[in-house]
Amino acid sequence: MALEGNFADMPLIDLMHVFHHGRKTGRLLIANAPFKAMLWFFDGAIINAGVVTQNAHERVACGEQAVFDMLAWDDAQFVFLPPNPQETVSVQIQHSIDWLIIEGLRRRDQPQRLAGTTKLQPTSRLRLVPMLRQASDITLTIEDWRILSQLVQELSVAELVEATGWNYDQTLKVLHRLIALNLVEVCSEIVVSQRSLSPVLMAPNHEHMVENRVRGLVQAIKARLRRTSASA
Secondary structure (H helix, E strand, O other): OOEEEEOOOOOHHHHHHHHHHOOOOEEEEEEEOOEEEEEEEEOOEEEEEEEEEOOOOOEEEEHHHHHHHHHOOOOOEEEEEOOOOOOOOOOOOOOOHHHHHHHHHHHHHHHHHHHOOOOOOOOOEEEEOOOOOOHHHOOOOHHHHHHHHHOOOOEEHHHHHHHHOOOHHHHHHHHHHHHHOOOEEEOOOOOOOHHHOOHHHHHHHHHHHHHHHHHHHHHHHHHHHHHHHHHO
16 A cells, blocks of 8 residues: 655654654655656665656756755655556665755755845955854855854955955855855844943953854864765
């Protein structure tokens, strides 16, 4: 008997975990007008995926990108069927189900974060967030690391352009990505009078914040180097 239902009652994330822990092999067919999709499971792992248009059957996405697209669907019909013995499915997805879910949710959340960010200006000052996330949680590019290494101290967008040697648009693109990942934040423009606060209390707090950011960045870089060495 086929398992069928709706994402509103059983989200795709739950289905993926059920099939993974049950080491299921089969096909998950999904309908979300105007698209339809399929996930291929083998022994609990997702090995391939695809999204096409319902009417013309034009390919919209395949592989990991197709999984990410499906994770953004909140209301879709699904049915899980046994494997088709006459169908040969190539392995196009190597990552684990947990990685696919985390990366899919991060991508789904990123546009919402970007929409809520302040428009960056050349004079906008940026810094690392106080509690920097571990590098194992996300996938960073060389460009991301280059910006992060500069932000051990607060810098303006213009200063980052000069430090990296990039043009303004390229710098903004990387900054928006890092802000969306909650790794970089825009410094508050609220100015607090120095005379209204005790210098004895201010200095340790500021140094502690900078120390935390630098320590977090160093830990993230070390984790990245360990993974690179292990895969070499």
